[in-house]
Amino acid sequence: MNHAFPCGTLPLDFVGTLRARRNEEPTEKLATPELLDDWFVESKMLDLAPGASEVDLAIAIDLRESIYDLVAARLDGKPLPTDAVAELNLQASGKPVTLRLGPDGTTRTGTVSQGLAALAREAVEILGGDDGALLRECSRPECTQVYLDRSRGHRREWCAMKTCGNRVKAAAYRARQHATQD
Numbered sequence: 001m002n003h004a005f006p007c008g009t010l011p012l013d014f015v016g017t018l019r020a021r022r023n024e025e026p027t028e029k030l031a032t033p034e035l036l037d038d039w040f041v042e043s044k045m046l047d048l049a050p051g052a053s054e055v056d057l058a059i060a061i062d063l064r065e066s067i068y069d070l071v072a073a074r075l076d077g078k079p080l081p082t083d084a085v086a087e088l089n090l091q092a093s094g095k096p097v098t099l100r101l102g103p104d105g106t107t108r109t110g111t112v113s114q115g116l117a118a119l120a121r122e123a124v125e126i127l128g129g130d131d132g133a134l135l136r137e138c139s140r141p142e143c144t145q146v147y148l149d150r151s152r153g154h155r156r157e158w159c160a161m162k163t164c165g166n167r168v169k170a171a172a173y174r175a176r177q178h179a180t181q182d
């Protein structure tokens with residue numbers, strides 16, 4: 001697997017393909033069209049690689065950054081940036097992924113723009129619906145992953161316990177050990 005899906009929400013996992021956004025050099029997980037193909041297959045949005053081009057990749061990154069700008073505005077309680085709203089709505093108006101029923105079950109195929117349209121529509125539902133109030137950013141400062149907090153009492157602190165939660169807890173433990181030794 002080249003990609004991670006910690007959020008349980010594909011548009012936010014997609015936003016997370018630019019990791020450590022506040023670092024001087026964030027980690028770009030969609031550096032090539034092939035990595036975008038892998039994302040669609042690994043996320044199970046599409047059964048087959050859509051054969052992304054450089055242009056597709058640029059359009060995908062436009063969508064990703066528009067979703068991030070909108071989520072960041074929601075988190076800061078600021079008005080939604082109009083250019084990001086326009087980009088999201090434009091991509092959401094694309095053709096849906098092709099679902100077919102066959103002898104072996106369902107197949108999902110489509111082009112990059114069909115996959116992006118599905119992501120954009122899901123993002124519209126998150127940002128425009130009740131889920132918008134559940135948006136959070138991971139508490140590990142370098143991480144910058146955004147997610148929906150569906151936990152009881154809304155106390156989820158990390159994008160994923162397995163990665164960020166454990167790393168922060170291990171660091172806190174080491175700090176305490178250090179303090180008692182001094």
Ligand SMILES: [Zn+2]
Nearest residue numbers: 138143159164
């Ligand atoms: Zn995290």
